[in-house]
Each structure stands twice: as C-alpha cells, then as structure tokens.
Amino acid sequence: MVTPDVPDMPFRMEGNVKVFEIEVGHVRTEFIPGRIVDAWGFNGSVPGPTVQVVEGDRVRFNVVNKLPEPFTMHWHGLEIPVEMDGMPGISQDAIPPGGTFVYEFTLKQNGTFFYHSHMAMQEMMGLIGLFIIHPRQAHTPRVDRDFGIVLQEWALLPNNTIPNSLAMEFNWLTLNGKSGPATTPLLVKLGERVRIRLVNLGMDHHPMHIHGHQFYVTGTEGGRIRTTAVTPENTVLVGVAQARDIEFVADNPGDWHFHCHLPHHMMNQMASMVGPLMMSHANAARPGSMEAGMGIHEGGALGDAAGPAFGRAINVGAEAERAIGNMPMARTPQTTLMQPGTTGAPNAGMYPGYPQDMSMVMDDLVAKPETYGLRPGWSGGTMGMMTIVRVLQPEMFDKIQELKAEQAAKAAR
Numbered sequence: 001m002v003t004p005d006v007p008d009m010p011f012r013m014e015g016n017v018k019v020f021e022i023e024v025g026h027v028r029t030e031f032i033p034g035r036i037v038d039a040w041g042f043n044g045s046v047p048g049p050t051v052q053v054v055e056g057d058r059v060r061f062n063v064v065n066k067l068p069e070p071f072t073m074h075w076h077g078l079e080i081p082v083e084m085d086g087m088p089g090i091s092q093d094a095i096p097p098g099g100t101f102v103y104e105f106t107l108k109q110n111g112t113f114f115y116h117s118h119m120a121m122q123e124m125m126g127l128i129g130l131f132i133i134h135p136r137q138a139h140t141p142r143v144d145r146d147f148g149i150v151l152q153e154w155a156l157l158p159n160n161t162i163p164n165s166l167a168m169e170f171n172w173l174t175l176n177g178k179s180g181p182a183t184t185p186l187l188v189k190l191g192e193r194v195r196i197r198l199v200n201l202g203m204d205h206h207p208m209h210i211h212g213h214q215f216y217v218t219g220t221e222g223g224r225i226r227t228t229a230v231t232p233e234n235t236v237l238v239g240v241a242q243a244r245d246i247e248f249v250a251d252n253p254g255d256w257h258f259h260c261h262l263p264h265h266m267m268n269q270m271a272s273m274v275g276p277l278m279m280s281h282a283n284a285a286r287p288g289s290m291e292a293g294m295g296i297h298e299g300g301a302l303g304d305a306a307g308p309a310f311g312r313a314i315n316v317g318a319e320a321e322r323a324i325g326n327m328p329m330a331r332t333p334q335t336t337l338m339q340p341g342t343t344g345a346p347n348a349g350m351y352p353g354y355p356q357d358m359s360m361v362m363d364d365l366v367a368k369p370e371t372y373g374l375r376p377g378w379s380g381g382t383m384g385m386m387t388i389v390r391v392l393q394p395e396m397f398d399k400i401q402e403l404k405a406e407q408a409a410k411a412a413r
C-alpha cells in the first residue's frame with residue numbers, strides 16, 4: 001500500500017512489539033510550488049507518515065509533544081483499552097509541551113483507520129495520518145495496486161503562511177498535503193485491480209469522483225464491507241471522520257482525473273477572484289483587507305465585515321478586477337516565485353490572480369517521473385483536491401519506473 005507524497009512511518013521490533021517514534025510539531029510545507037504553509041504535523045510530514053501494520057500486531061507509539069500547547073493522540077476507529085484512546089481529561093492527562101506519552105495496544109481489526117490529535121483546533125492545523133491495518137489473509141479478489149489518500153482543507157489568510165483554524169470557509173484543498181497540480185499521479189497498469197483508501201478529517205465532506213471507470217465501495221472507517229451486493233458508483237461521499245475504500249479494474253487506458261467534485265474544491269484559492277480580493281498588497285482595488293481577512297478579526301466569522309474578503313460581495317470586486325484574465329487556460333504573467341531557483345520570503349510577491357488564476361499552466365514546475373508523457377498543459381486543468389489516475393500501457397508504466405529509478409539513483413549520489 002502506498003501513500004503518494006507521504007512517507008511510511010518506520011518501526012523497530014522490541015521483542016514481539018512494533019515500536020514507532022512520533023514527534024508532533026511544526027512543519028513548514030508547500031501545497032504547490034510557491035505556496036508555503038506553516039502547519040503542524042508528525043515527524044516532519046503533513047499529513048503524518050502512514051502507519052502500516054498487520055491484524056494481530058502488538059504496537060507501541062512513543063509520542064513526544066513538540067507543540068507549544070497540550071496534545072493527545074486518538075486512534076480513530078480502533079477498539080483498544082480506554083486508557084489508550086487519547087481523550088484529554090477523560091482517559092488521560094493531555095501531554096504538555098515537551099512531554100511524552102507511550103501508547104501501546106494490540107490490533108484486532110483490519111482496514112483503513114487514522115490517527116489524529118484529539119484537539120479540534122489542532123486537527124485543522126494538519127494533525128492526521130493514515131493507520132492501515134492489513135488483514136492476516138488478503139481480501140479477495142486481491143488488488144494489484146493499493147493507494148491511500150488523506151483529504152484536508154485549509155484557510156490561509158492573505159499573505160499568511162499559518163492556517164486559520166477557526167475559519168468556516170476554505171481556500172486550499174489538499175490530497176496528501178498537496179494541491180493539484182502538485183499531487184503525484186497514481187500509476188496503474190492497464191487491466192490491474194486498484195484500491196484507493198480515502199479518509200477525511202476537516203470541516204467539509206468530499207464527493208470523490210473518478211473519470212472513465214466505475215468502482216465499488218469495499219470498506220468504511222469501520223472495516224471491510226461484508227456483502228455480496230455491490231453498488232456501482234463513480235462518486236463516493238467521504239464524510240468528516242469517515243474512511244472509504246473503493247476498488248475497480250483499471251480497464252480504460254488514459255489519464256483520468258480523480259477529484260472532489262465540490263466546485264470550490266476543484267480550484268486553488270477557491271476561485272480566480274478570491275486571490276485578488278484577499279491580497280492586501282495587491283496593486284488593485286479590492287473590497288477586502290488583510291484585517292478583514294477570512295473573517296475572525298472583525299465581528300463574527302460570518303459577519304458583514306468579513307463578507308467582502310470572502311467574495312460574498314463579489315460584484316464590487318468583480319468591477320475592479322476586470323483586467324484579470326480568468327478564462328480557461330489563460331496564461332498569467334509569471335512572478336519571480338514562478339521561476340525555479342529564485343528564492344524569496346514565503347508567499348511574497350503574490351499579486352492578483354496568483355497563485356493560481358483559474359487555469360495556470362505550470363507543467364515544468366511540477367514535473368516528476370509520474371507526470372512523464374501527460375498532455376502538454378495538463379497542469380492548467382488540475383487544481384485543488386484533484387489528482388490523476390494514469391491507466392498506462394505496460395511499456396509506458398515500465399518507462400516511468402525506469403525514470404523513477406534514475407531519479408532515486410541521482411538523489412542517492
């Protein structure tokens with residue numbers, strides 16, 4: 001099972017116990033090139049590294065809290081002793097900043113689970129990771145590819161790198177900590193059986209939709225679905241705190257979008273006009289200010305003062321922003337941030353429409369072996385909570401594996 005853009009969490013054996021070290025703390029990450037975010041994560045990763053274990057395992061997690069506030073870890077969906085459940089106050093004292101706690105339990109289930117902070121505000125800072133428990137015997141029919149994806153949403157104030165965890169509206173949507181087109185495509189060979197495991201821990205539900213195929217839901221946050229009746233679908237609603245496993249045979253060759261279908265979740269910055277509306281130093285008239293921001297500074301989060309910055313009075317802004325291109329596939333001028341190799345303060349130099357106007361082509365900036373051979377301009381149509389399932393002919397699949405091996409060898413040198 002692989003989690004694109006997220007590492008696995010290593011462990012060591014102590015007797016018959018699998019022992020994991022987890023450090024909870026600040027992580028500076030990047031959603032797309034140039035969009036720097038100061039989030040919270042585990043072991044330097046947002047979302048946290050994927051735990052992969054087997055039904056029946058005894059596991060131990062040595063947790064160190066490097067956050068500036070108390071923390072506890074919850075193991076979502078696991079049937080474990082209450083004192084290991086990570087509920088602050090009711091099952092344990094919160095781990096103070098700099099403190100440690102040891103969680104240890106035996107796994108009697110299998111399926112797609114996750115671990116997360118049990119402080120609601122911390123969840124919105126990114127504190128979640130996949131917890132995959134493989135069955136002792138594989139479910140049938142066996143899958144050839146097994147992927148995991150964590151769905152998250154973020155509210156980033158203008159010119160800010162720190163998520164607004166109180167926000168009720170969100171402008172950045174990520175799959176495994178990346179927004180399209182920086183999400184790494186899922187590669188499968190034509191004819192293979194594929195499983196994709198989805199989990200959601202945010203404020204919104206995400207209807208995840210695949211192109212060119214039908215799938216069956218084979219698991220939830222509670223484990224494997226035991227039924228002989230299967231419902232074909234191409235969209236599965238992954239609700240807050242839920243997991244959904246989907247399986248399908250990739251029998252239709254091509255590069256297929258796989259994405260949340262909420263319209264605002266299919267964009268970065270939510271919409272082309274939100275960028276201009278929110279930029280405090282943008283050299284264009286706008287109704288919103290940094291102080292009005294995304295809502296919490298003046299009056300209620302949904303009060304009138306915050307309206308313009310949300311784009312709710314968008315007619316005003318639209319009048320002032322007529323010059324900004326927002327037609328599909330428009331090419332906007334590049335800032336220094338768009339030029340690889342140049343550095344600057346995080347998110348400095350952002351200007352109306354960047355990043356990214358409705359459709360901004362940035363193929364080269366996000367190029368990696370997994371994007372090899374995609375149609376030129378593909379990145380202009382891949383945004384927000386979007387990735388690509390590439391159903392490849394065997395020769396193309398093997399070619400990309402070669403490119404990946406070359407890249408790994410280069411990195412090791």
Ligand SMILES: [Cu+2]
Pocket residue numbers: 173204205206207260261262265385
């Ligand atoms: Cu969504």
